[in-house]
Amino acid sequence: MSAKGAVKDDGDYLMLEINCEDLPEDNVGPVASMFYGFSVFYCMTTSLASGGAALGTCGMPEAVVRRLCAEAGFGDVARPPSRAGTAPRWRGGARWAARPRRAAGCRLC
Structure with missing residues (x-):
């Protein structure tokens, strides 16, 4: 079953991900270095x-x-x-909420 198929019409899919920038060169500092290490040695390897x-x-x-x-x-x-306010974006996790796309007037999709 897909993530979208598991979400009710009025439900949300919630995701927690490393809080990083779109451009790799913008992810700098000691925490970013740690995230790169985790990602290469665990996350990417496990995915592959x-x-x-x-x-x-x-x-x-x-x-x-x-x-x-x-x-x-x-x-x-x-x-x-972010609750951190002024902290750089790469500190902590990024929270996401996604709501299923529904066709106008469609009760089946």
Whole structure:
């Protein structure tokens, strides 16, 4: 079953991902270095071993999250604001909520 198929009409798919920038060169600092290490030695390796796409080396940047959600049939993708306020974006996790895309007036899709 797909993620979209598991979500009710009024439900949300919630995702927690490393909070990273779209451009790899913008992910800098000691925490970013740690995330790259985790990602290369665990996340990417595990994805490839399971037949996955190994989509990134430091989490899934916002552009990738939005593209994959759209391809999966989610129409509304939201990123709640960070509680950190002034902390750099790469610290902590990025939270995402995606709502299934529904055809106008369709009760079956």
